[in-house]
Amino acid sequence: MGVFDIIGPVMIGPSSSHTAGAARIGLLARHILKSEPTAVKIIFYGSFAKTYRGHGTDRAIVAGLLGYGADNPAIRNAFSLATEKKLPVNIETSEKEMLHPNTVKLELTGIDGKKMEIVGVSLGGGKVSICEINGFAADVRGEEYTLLMVYNDQRGVVAVVSSLLSEKDINISRMRVFRKGKHQEAVMIIDTDSEVPDDVVQKINSLEIMSVVIAIDPL
Known part of the structure; x- marks a missing residue:
């Protein structure tokens, strides 16, 4: 076990799971889309759905989609940055039970018109997994x-x-x-x-x- 497994990553707070992890999910989704996003629908489940406003999970996801990491102060201004880039963001919550409480689905449209559905979970300590891509089971963690x-x-x-x-x-x-x-x-x-x-x-x-x-x- 390393020091970051104990204290979490260098990040903009307040939560490694709900903020840093969310930013990594957004950034990984951007890498998978391989395109500048032009529209995004965010659906929060479980704990994310209940606390995303207070923990800045929504801002962190959007910042990641714009290309900013978990330690970037731009997270605080993610929505204004999205407006500047003309990226419409639609946020919903769902009561559907998922396998992990910190789950988010991203429905993305890229600049080339490509559409993708990506489901990510925040595992704690800033660690994440993209567990579903376009309906397929997956496990992409962005560590290799x-x-x-x-x-x-x-x-x-x-x-x-x-x-x-x-x-x-x-x-x-x-x-x-x-x-x-x-x-x-x-x-x-x-x-x-x-x-x-x-x-x-x-x-x-x-x-x-x-x-x-x-x-x-x-x-």
Whole structure:
């Protein structure tokens, strides 16, 4: 256990879970969208829904979506910054029970028109997990270099992607694969010890079965 597991991250307060964690969720969502957001709908659940105003969770999420980290004073002025950037923000709460009390869903539209639904949870101490992307189970924490792929489930896909990474001496630290069913849409999430070069990302993206390939840097 490190010192930040005890006292939490360097941040703009008041809460590591409800403020710092929220900012990281927003920032991770921005990285996954791979675009400047042009519209966002935020839906808070559980504890987030009850306390988001007092803890500044809404401001932190918006600041993260604008590209600001948990330690940036811009969090305090997130809504005015969003107005300046002409980013409309719609906030709702839901009484639906979720697996984690600190849960938020972000419905995002990017500058290129791409739409994404991202569900994130704040785990405490500033640590977070993006646990759902466009309806797929996921676990993206922003702590390592991460490659996220959505593709049509077929035999040999994992081997092909692993081989392309191995050719560049990129070590895989963790891999998770989720699928809706045999030969249906699937998600592969690979954490690596080093950055995946653009040419490798492009090679993977050029595979006919791939629909989405996103390289995410650690926050």
